Amino acid sequence: MTGREESDEAEVRSRVAQARTMVVKVGTSSLTDSHGRLDQDRLRSLVGALASAAVDGARLVLVTSGAIAAGFGTLGFDQRPDDVATQQATASVGQGLLMAQYEAAFARYALRVGQILITARDTTHAVQYRNARRTLCRLLDLGVIPIVNENDALASNEIRFGDNDHLSALIANIVSADALVLLTDVDALYTEPPSRPGARRIGFVPDVAAIMDQVDAQGSVSGLGTGGMATKLEAARIAAASGMPVVLTRADLAGPALAGDQVGTLFAPIRPRGSSHRLWIKFASRPRGGYLVDQGAVKALRGGRASLLAAGARSIQGEFSAGDPVWIHDESGHQVAKGLSGYDSEEAQDMLGLNTKELRRRLGAHYAHPLVHRDSLVLV
Numbered sequence: 525m526t527g528r529e530e531s532d533e534a535e536v537r538s539r540v541a542q543a544r545t546m547v548v549k550v551g552t553s554s555l556t557d558s559h560g561r562l563d564q565d566r567l568r569s570l571v572g573a574l575a576s577a578a579v580d581g582a583r584l585v586l587v588t589s590g591a592i593a594a595g596f597g598t599l600g601f602d603q604r605p606d607d608v609a610t611q612q613a614t615a616s617v618g619q620g621l622l623m624a625q626y627e628a629a630f631a632r633y634a635l636r637v638g639q640i641l642i643t644a645r646d647t648t649h650a651v652q653y654r655n656a657r658r659t660l661c662r663l664l665d666l667g668v669i670p671i672v673n674e675n676d677a678l679a680s681n682e683i684r685f686g687d688n689d690h691l692s693a694l695i696a697n698i699v700s701a702d703a704l705v706l707l708t709d710v711d712a713l714y715t716e717p718p719s720r721p722g723a724r725r726i727g728f729v730p731d732v733a734a735i736m737d738q739v740d741a742q743g744s745v746s747g748l749g750t751g752g753m754a755t756k757l758e759a760a761r762i763a764a765a766s767g768m769p770v771v772l773t774r775a776d777l778a779g780p781a782l783a784g785d786q787v788g789t790l791f792a793p794i795r796p797r798g799s800s801h802r803l804w805i806k807f808a809s810r811p812r813g814g815y816l817v818d819q820g821a822v823k824a825l826r827g828g829r830a831s832l833l834a835a836g837a838r839s840i841q842g843e844f845s846a847g848d849p850v851w852i853h854d855e856s857g858h859q860v861a862k863g864l865s866g867y868d869s870e871e872a873q874d875m876l877g878l879n880t881k882e883l884r885r886r887l888g889a890h891y892a893h894p895l896v897h898r899d900s901l902v903l904v
């Protein structure tokens with residue numbers, strides 16, 4: 525490691541140590557025994573580490589898997605089911621059991637918890653996203669530890685997270701966390717699955733985007749977890765691009781990881797911290813249509829902090845309402861930006877190519893505004 529990287533790492537570690545609001549994600553593989561069933565002792569020792577950070581003043585959100593692991597034994601299955609409908613039913617049985625264990629374990633430290641079950645759909649819709657933010661922030665203000673899992677029982681097949689890694693990065697954006705901690709069954713990120721002889725441990729990642737192609741990150745090897753390292757890297761990429769440091773390590777190192785000690789793999793933030801609203805547009809919103817814009821508009825947008833004016837828009841793709849997320853594409857169809865449209869697709873059709881003066885004269889003052897205002901526009 526170069527001297528520069530060492531000092532960068534020390535600085536990012538100190539950001540983790542000083543983090544006030546943290547999202548901690550724990551995977552199935554860290555909460556289960558060798559048969560894949562929920563392991564009470566592992567859960568209790570994790571809670572011990574989290575409780576001590578909470579007692580020291582950290583505002584923690586726990587994103588936890590384990591509902592299926594907690595439920596399948598009770599239903600008389602020998603192993604985790606693999607068809608989606610039975611997984612969903614099993615999660616519905618297991619989620620209550622999982623929460624009961626967390627409630628009891630945190631109660632030993634006089635800490636209260638609140639359950640939030642969330643679907644991918646809740647994170648893509650602006651209103652649900654805002655509701656989730658309001659509830660999570662209020663729970664934190666009340667000194668409660670929110671315990672989040674995907675709402676497996678209701679998640680639809682097509683837009684399921686499946687693993688909780690991606691979800692944890694979005695939750696970190698929702699609560700404007702200062703750091704994300706990913707706890708799993710391996711002590712760090714390796715250049716390839718650690719079971720392979722040539723695998724080398726990676727302690728610090730200054731630029732997650734740059735290593736994405738250099739690491740062989742596979743799906744879950746234990747067969748207990750779902751996403752494996754690939755989804756953790758994706759979560760780290762979202763968080764780092766949102767301006768947050770990320771620590772990835774083994775669950776029994778949760779205490780030192782939360783304290784900012786030198787454990788696991790540390791990912792440096794690669795951008796300044798954005799507002800929760802802009803991060804939602806960038807990472808969670810799912811546009812159904814958008815604008816195709818000319819070269820001048822692309823240049824203005826890429827120059828930074830510009831709004832998309834009707835004068836630079838050539839055509840409209842798809843149908844959307846005012847306030848909906850939209851893509852902004854260049855003339856070759858490449859994505860340039862994402863934002864919230866100020867107008868619905870029908871209204872915007874009449875505005876294409878007109879400058880502000882023409883808009884006011886021909887369509888009225890209501891139309892003399894940008895198609896996408898810069899406060900609701902993010903480059904991609």
Ligand SMILES: Nc1ncnc2c1ncn2[C@@H]1O[C@H](COP(=O)(O)OP(=O)(O)O)[C@@H](O)[C@H]1O
Nearest residue numbers: 551552553708714716742744749750751752753
């Ligand atoms: N490049 C890699 N570095 C570290 N671990 C890897 C890598 N590629 C695959 N893995 C595997 O990913 C597993 C963790 O993923 P998973 O089982 O889904 O955990 P969780 O339940 O915590 O989400 C590790 O056990 C490890 O074997």
Ligand SMILES: N[C@@H](CCC(=O)OP(=O)(O)O)C(=O)O
Nearest residue numbers: 551552590591592688750751
């Ligand atoms: N929501 C599911 C989690 C699925 C899962 O295994 O996720 P992960 O451990 O993050 O790979 C559950 O609670 O069982």
